[in-house]
Amino acid sequence: MNKILLLLFLLPIFSFGQIAQRGSSTTNSTYNAALSINRPAEIVSGDVLILNIAQRGDKKLSNPAPSGWILIDGLDLGQTGSVRRQASVYYKIATAAEPNSYTITLDKDHNGSTGSIIAFSGVDVSGVGSSPFDVVPGSINASNSNTATATALTTVSPNAAIIMLTQAIGNDPFYSNWATTSPGTLTELYDDGISGVVSIGAAWAIKSSAGDTGTGSTSLTVSERNGAILLALKPDCPAFSLTSVTATDACTSPGTSNVTVTG
Secondary structure (H helix, E strand, C coil): CCCCCCCCCCCEECCCCCCEEEEEEEEEECCCCCEEEECCCCCCCCCEEEEEEEEEECCCCCCCCCCCCEEEEEEEEEEECCEEEEEEEEEEECCCCCCCEEEECCCCCEEEEEEEEEEEECECCCCHHHCCECCCCCCCEEEEEEEEEECCCEECCCCEEEEEEEEEECCCCCEEEEECCCCCECEEEEEEEECCCEEEEEEEEEECCCEECCCEEEEEEEEEEEEEEEEEECECCCCCEECCCCCCCCCCCCCCCCCCCCC
């Protein structure tokens, strides 16, 4: 009887990255003061930082230009009487020399603002221009109701992090019922602001499979002009690598062996 001796040497490299939320930091400002936001604790080089700002003023406002930050989108959320509203969202990739706090100079005409930074680890930042996004981010969508809605994205990578950011200027509503069609319920990261002036919020979840997120939404406690945007961060997940497979027939007579490797 022929005996087949199979020597199978598998030297795989496994690296299953998982995006994790590292921390957050929020601050408020009134009138002509700049926003000074503390660096989220425990961030390291390569982490992705997302900055969300809402401003209220008596004249048309503009997007701030904080040093080192890249504008994702900014939008005038509309005017009621003399009240003007501006929403702005930015990102940056942390370096080894991040400051203890970030100072954001605002329009001299603003009379109330809120800003927050959230940090994420496990993101692939090796793309063109070191972009951390799985797909091009959406744009801020404006509405005037007790529901904030964000335009859907179509992700291309499994386990992308779906993040929804909101801005409301007026009655400082609270947010609840964060969700998208996929991955579904989102976990709130922050909900903060100045009473009766401005508020911002954020929530997120991991989307296990690529595809359409559906519209993002969250409920506001009062009807107010608001903005909302969805982002998708790409996970740092190198592909499975199979280094070596060897099958050896130790018999002197001819023999056949089938080897199947699934990874």
